Amino acid sequence: MxxxxxxxxxxxxxxxxxxxxxxxxxxxxxxxxxxxxxxxxxxxxxxxxxxxxxxxxxxxxxxxxxxxxxxxxxxxxxxxHGHRHPVIIKAVKEQLKSIQAIHAPTEQQIKFAEIICDRFPSIEMVRFMNSGTEATMNAIRVARAYTGKRKILKAEGGYHGTHDYAMVSVHPSLNECGPLEHPKSIPEGKGITDAVLSEVIVFPFNHQEITEKIVRENREEAAALIVEPVMGVSGMIPPKDDYLKFLREITAENNIVLIFDEVITARLSRGGAQEYFKVTPDLTASGKMFGGGTPIGLLGGIEEIMQLYSPERDNFLSQSGTFNANPVTMAAGIATLNLLTxxxxxxxxxxxxxxxxxxxxxxxxxxxxxxxxxxxxxxxxxxxxxxxxxxxxxxxxxxxxxxxxxxxxxxxxxxxxxxxxxxxxxxxxxxxxxxxxxxxxxxxxxxxxxxxxxxxxxxxx
Ligand SMILES: Cc1ncc(COP(=O)(O)O)c(C=O)c1O
The missing domain is CATH 3.90.1150.10 (Aspartate Aminotransferase, domain 1)
Incomplete structure (x- = not known):
């Protein structure tokens, strides 16, 4: 051309x-x-x-x-729900009448969390944040804390936001990304350190045999495998046959936390892509639609991992954010999910x-x-x-x-x-x-x- x-x-x-x-x-x-x-x-x-x-x-x-x-x-x-859905706008307006942003929990966050836990098979407990980027960043960190390991496995072309560990091999050119059997970890532009690159191992989505080999090679050091159930930025690429099921099995077998990045795919069924494809990850990172047009990120998963965030424990994991679970987002999110029958x-x-x-x-x-x-x-x-x-x-x-x-x-x-x-x-x-x-x-x-x-x-x- x-x-x-x-x-x-x-x-x-x-x-x-x-x-x-x-x-x-x-x-x-x-x-x-x-x-x-x-x-x-x-x-x-x-x-x-x-x-x-x-x-x-x-x-x-x-x-x-x-x-x-x-x-x-x-x-x-x-x-x-498109732009300015009247039910969401009404919920936000109602919310603005009482409280906008606050340095304390509100009842709305319990309500929203309960709805999410009820809908998503993998989500027994949830934390709120303000973007999908924060959701995947925290998912990776908590997986490291849980397993005591340091590396992460990510799909070539997978997009998980803009923190350093996500900015690896998102859009590598064909001539730099190495053989399919061993994709290289390519920084997404300048500013990503070699330390980060050495901790992000890349595998090719939908290639079961190669993925298996790479997972096994890194099993001692890999804390998590993060994947979009349908590859979004690469062009809405569906998983082949039993590829997600295979990822579930190989990660469980090797003590690697399976993270589904459902920032886009949460919309596929009442319980997201995990329900749609009938594969339950350990952790789910999401955002986008849950905010009903306001900024949001969320991280949910099995209780055993999520409890690491509990401030009631010794050595708990810290995850603060000035606008985490802000009441406006909670109100818009509850209205959004209620509409999403x-x-x-x-x-x-x-x-x-x-x-x-x-x-x-x-x-x-x-x-x-x-x-x-x-x-x-x-x-x-x-x-x-x-x-x-x-x-x-x-x-x-x-x-x-x-x-x-x-x-x-x-x-x-x-x-x-x-x-x-x-x-x-x-x-x-x-x-x-x-x-x-x-x-x-x-x-x-x-x-x-x-x-x-x-x-x-x-x-x-
Ligand atoms: C699959 C996926 N993960 C993570 C993100 C990052 O979300 P945010 O833009 O809210 O940081 C996106 C954003 O497009 C995404 O598509």
């Missing part, structure tokens, strides 16, 4: 975007005076500049120039699965060989003709086509992730997923001549 034809298609979409987002352009210009690159969240930035949003309502978002979009990104899966989850999962099937049919109709991965309400398009089953196969997707399709969808009123991830929120119906399909068809039909010319391997033979 990257030929003159690609540049022509890209310029056309960029010019459309510049024309539609003039106010966002001036806001970005101003932002660059005070914020490096004009933003403060790496994942939300794209060139030439991201559109500034001003309002969200259900599944709709509106930008500073008055453009409207159907939101299939939902703050990266965290807004499972089995029926609501079945609805979004079924909309997501149907959309995935329809997208595949659309690719057939247009003569493309392109992949769609995902589970339930989560999906991801990949511009590769090869099956996507791990991080390395996800790298085969054409990044330039990815970006072109992203911008084309945005210009046509559908907001997804630049990596082509989409997810369904509960206010949506088949009307919105059909609109998604219609716009996808329009965008793909438009770029078909480009694909035929510059990426013929994506065309059916």
């Amino acid at each position: 990257g030929g003159t034809l690609y540049n022509r298609f890209l310029s056309e979409e960029i010019n459309k975007y510049l024309e539609k987002t003039k106010k966002s352009f001036s806001l970005h210009k101003k932002a660059r005076e005070f914020l490096p690159g004009g933003d403060t969240r790496t994942v939300t930035f794209f060139k030439p500049y991201p559109a500034y949003t001003t309002r969200g309502e259900g599944y709709m978002i509106y930008d500073a120039d008055g453009n409207k979009y159907i939101d299939f990104l939902n703050n990266y899966t965290s807004l499972i 089995v029926q609501a989850i079945e609805k979004i999962n079924s909309l997501g699965e149907t959309l995935k099937k329809d997208i595949l049919e659309l690719f057939d109709e247009l003569g493309f060989q392109i992949q769609v991965t995902g589970v339930g309400s989560l999906l991801n398009i990949h511009f590769t003709s090869e099956e996507v089953l791990d991080y390395r196969s996800s790298l085969k997707a054409d990044k330039e086509l990815n970006f072109l399709l992203y911008l084309s969808m945005l210009n046509r009123g559908i907001w997804i992730a630049p990596r082509l991830m989409a997810n369904i929120s509960t206010p949506m119906s088949s009307k919105e997923t059909e609109k998604f399909l219609e716009i996808l068809k329009d965008a793909l039909t438009h770029i078909k001549p480009l694909i035929k010319e510059e990426k013929p391997d994506l065309m059916a033979k």
Whole structure:
């Protein structure tokens, strides 16, 4: 890719975007005076500049120039009930009438904890924090405290937030990541020390035999194995066959704490991916949707491990946070889970699965060989003709086509992730997923001549 034809298609979409987002352009210009690159969240930035949003309502978002979009990104899966759900807003408003943030526990945290423990098979006890990053960071630390070991095993391409131990082999390039049998631990940019790298052992997701070998090689030193049940940032890659069950067995056998990072996958069933795939980890790190639009992280697990945090014990583990279990988040979280009934989850999962099937049919109709991965309400398009089953196969997707399709969808009123991830929120119906399909068809039909010319391997033979 990257030929003159690609540049022509890209310029056309960029010019459309510049024309539609003039106010966002001036806001970005101003932002660059005070914020490096004009933003403060790496994942939300794209060139030439991201559109500034001003309002969200259900599944709709509106930008500073008055453009409207159907939101299939939902703050990266965290807004499972869309924007400003009236029940959540009411709960937050009620909460604000009594107490906002406080240096003492409130009854709300007991209520919220009880609901979570009731729903998630692995969660007997829970701690609250303010981000998924803190959740995985604490999961790793408590696993070390529990086992007395120091290393962690993580999947290549797995994303667990932005603390140092998570910033290893998230997006390594193919030429630096070493053989599949022994992936190298690659720092995610500068600032990650060799000490960290020496303690993070990387394994390839969905490759049972290789994973087994790596786990066995490191069993004496590995405190934990952390994994997303469905690989999110790598492109919503589902686990193969019994891979999660195998991880459960091999970790139990080797005294390694199994941590499921359910920051994204908690939405898959009433009890998260662990219930969906019927595999129970020792610890669950999560966040996102539980906050109902407010910041949250949570770490739950078996009582024997979680009790290490109890301040009633000698040598307990410290885990403070000024806004941990803040009453506003607790109120929004309780309202969110009360709304998230089995029926609501079945609805979004079924909309997501149907959309995935329809997208595949659309690719057939247009003569493309392109992949769609995902589970339930989560999906991801990949511009590769090869099956996507791990991080390395996800790298085969054409990044330039990815970006072109992203911008084309945005210009046509559908907001997804630049990596082509989409997810369904509960206010949506088949009307919105059909609109998604219609716009996808329009965008793909438009770029078909480009694909035929510059990426013929994506065309059916
Ligand atoms: C699987 C996974 N783990 C951890 C995180 C980090 O969560 P947060 O952004 O709340 O720190 C994310 C965020 O996208 C995630 O997708």
